[in-house]
Amino acid sequence: MSRPEYTAPPEIFYNDDESTKYTQNTRVQQIQAAMTLRALELLNIPQGQHILDIGCGSGLSGEILTEEGHYWVGMDISASMLGNALDREVEGDLFLADMGAGVPFRAGTFDAAISISAIQWLGNADSSHSNPRHRLQRFFQTLYASLKRGGKAVCQFYPTGQKQLDMILEAAKVTGFGGGVVIDNADSKKNKKYYLVLAAGEGEEGL
Amino acid sequence: MKFLTTNFVQCAVQSCARSSDAFPLKYSECQLVQKEIDFDPEFIAHMLQKLDWDALVEVAAELGNSSLPPQKPTIEDAQAAENEQLLRDLHSLLLETQIEQGVMTCKNCGHLYHIKNFIPNFLLPPHLA
């Protein structure tokens, strides 16, 4: 099976058909839910926080944020995914935006950020004018600024290889983020999951 | 988009990030709706600390609400009875008041961001991204 991020940019891959299929797929829903809960566990934050969901898609992760008592703003580059989120009447605010062009929120907006299965898109199969390194840098810089000091971000993603993993980690560190990668089910080829766990500046608790 | 978010979103153009004119955006041609949301006094008190009050007063006025006090109120105890009315008013303004349609303009570069169906479009043309 070819990976979607090699076939077309996300706003083209997730057209109306694909986003409906994706959103209604029970297995996808279960995996998304499990990964969102794991990301929240890694964030380890109190209830009622203001959270950014990067690559929120149709709001599958957002619904869990709401259930857990949080308030969220989601951004996604796919208008059809956001249309699905709207139809399902999710509680969060939805932004049609490209994470590679930056997070358009002022300093200290969010207490935390999560991202489920999205950041591997930064730097693959994209339009010819984009430079993955530049987009990653812009993303992490603006994400860092939009978080409160000590705020954490957890990004679950599917690296396309060691090279991309290194590139993503380096871009995050250059920006000033502390943290690293947590790998769940490291021995299982099928269930291996990568979580980039980042902290913006000094927090009360270390990683 | 919730009214609350007007207090955080800024122009996405890279060269505007350092300008004090990129925030808040200017709101025009807005259609507002009220949506009922559960009242959570702790969250409102939490967000009150983050609010840029001058920007809140400015944007509220653009959208036709000139009833906000000029200074940010302080709330120490979100559960205290004397704070309930204020927190309920803020809840109604910040979370329940939502922009269904409208235009946001950057006061620095003039870029227009359109809100349709509650969703702001922040996709930039390639030469601005």
Ligand SMILES: [Zn+2]
């Ligand atoms: Zn601007």
